[in-house]
Amino acid sequence: MVDQHKHAFAALRATQEKPYHFVDSGLPNVYLIGVDYRVCKECGAQSADIPAIKSLMTVIGREIVSKEAPLTGEEIRFLRKRLGKSAADFGRIIGPTQEQVSRWENNHNPPSESADKLIRVFYCHLSGDAILRQKINRHIEEWLSTLPGEERIDSFRAKLHKREWTAETVAST
Numbered sequence: 001m002v003d004q005h006k007h008a009f010a011a012l013r014a015t016q017e018k019p020y021h022f023v024d025s026g027l028p029n030v031y032l033i034g035v036d037y038r039v040c041k042e043c044g045a046q047s048a049d050i051p052a053i054k055s056l057m058t059v060i061g062r063e064i065v066s067k068e069a070p071l072t073g074e075e076i077r078f079l080r081k082r083l084g085k086s087a088a089d090f091g092r093i094i095g096p097t098q099e100q101v102s103r104w105e106n107n108h109n110p111p112s113e114s115a116d117k118l119i120r121v122f123y124c125h126l127s128g129d130a131i132l133r134q135k136i137n138r139h140i141e142e143w144l145s146t147l148p149g150e151e152r153i154d155s156f157r158a159k160l161h162k163r164e165w166t167a168e169t170v171a172s173t
Contacts, residue, residue, distance in 0.1 A: 008040070008041045009038040009040055010039045010041055012038070013034070014031075014035045014037060015033060015034075016033055020033075020035055020037050022158070025060060025078070026074065026077065026078050027060070027074050027078055027156070028074060030157075030158065031156070032048070032050070032056075032158050033157060033159040033160065034159055035050055036048065052160075052163055052165060055164070055165050056158055056160075060078070060167055061078070061079060061082050061132070062129060062135075063168065063169055064078065064156070065079070065124060065132060070111075071110075071116050071120070072107065073104055073105040073107035073108075074105070076104050076105050076119060077105040079123045080105075082123070083123065087101040087102055088101075094118055094119060094122060095115070095118070096111075121136075124136045154170050155169075155170045156169055156170070
């Protein structure tokens with residue numbers, strides 16, 4: 001039986017004041033500005049038109065690796081998946097077992113400071129992100145000495161302007 005009911009949607013544009021919560025990134029704290037999205041007037045379901053998705057995911061990865069706060073489990077999973085690695089392959093390359101990678105990703109046992117740095121360096125060199133690689137290589141000793149810091153990151157904001165994405169971390173206040 002086909003449902004003949006048609007839902008009514010409100011068309012909106014994400015702004016600085018009301019950003020779009022981008023849950024499809026796999027991260028709980030990514031918000032987009034400048035994208036068009038729809039909200040079902042009945043059930044509240046949302047969907048967005050996200051141009052240049054590959055570019056967006058690249059700038060999110062760049063922000064995660066560059067932030068001074070320790071990596072969260074969700075961020076480690078995001079980076080691993082962006083590299084196209086299974087937990088077992090990721091563990092073989094970084095050093096721990098697949099089970100330890102799972103514990104990191106589920107926030108049961110965060111990586112040590114040295115493992116956190118290794119994950120970032122590994123991502124920098126295998127991601128294919130030339131901008132990130134250039135940024136990090138230029139000041140690698142200084143960059144590594146600041147990781148992971150004490151700052152807590154609440155969210156990431158990505159802004160679309162003329163089909164180009166920029167991203168920034170939003171720290172706790």
